[in-house]
Amino acid sequence: MPQSSHYYQTSDPDIFSRGSIKLTYDLLRKKNPALALTVRNMITDTPLPKQEGELNDKNSDHFKVTLNSFEVRAVVEYLMEYGRDDDEIKSKLGMAVMAKALMEDWIVLAHKMVSELPENQKP
DSSP states (O other): OOOBOSSOBTTSTTEEEHHHHHHHHHHHTTTOHHHHHHHHGGGGSOOOOOOTTSOOOGGGOEEEOOOOHHHHHHHHHHHHHTTOSHHHHHHOHHHHHHHHHHHHHHHHHHHHHHHTSOGGGOO
């Protein structure tokens, strides 16, 4: 069952955990350092409020993704590229699996962003 607060649920497509943001940064860092830095900078903001009784542990922090649609698309594209090289797959199979899981989260966010567009701007 997703955790919730007055303002968000951790299952919301635009809510990412500190760990997901850090892992996204790590996977993008070599492919697109500028985008990776933009992603990482999201965790420098104040985390979303926690419910009373939740651990005050920074690893349980969540953040609202504030990237624009072009940046989200670029994140998805770079994560899709991760692990395509056969040598990379052999040496980093676990990272490729995590990249795929993260990519799915970013795709859900992209779909949400498209669904919120005005009708005349939808693809």
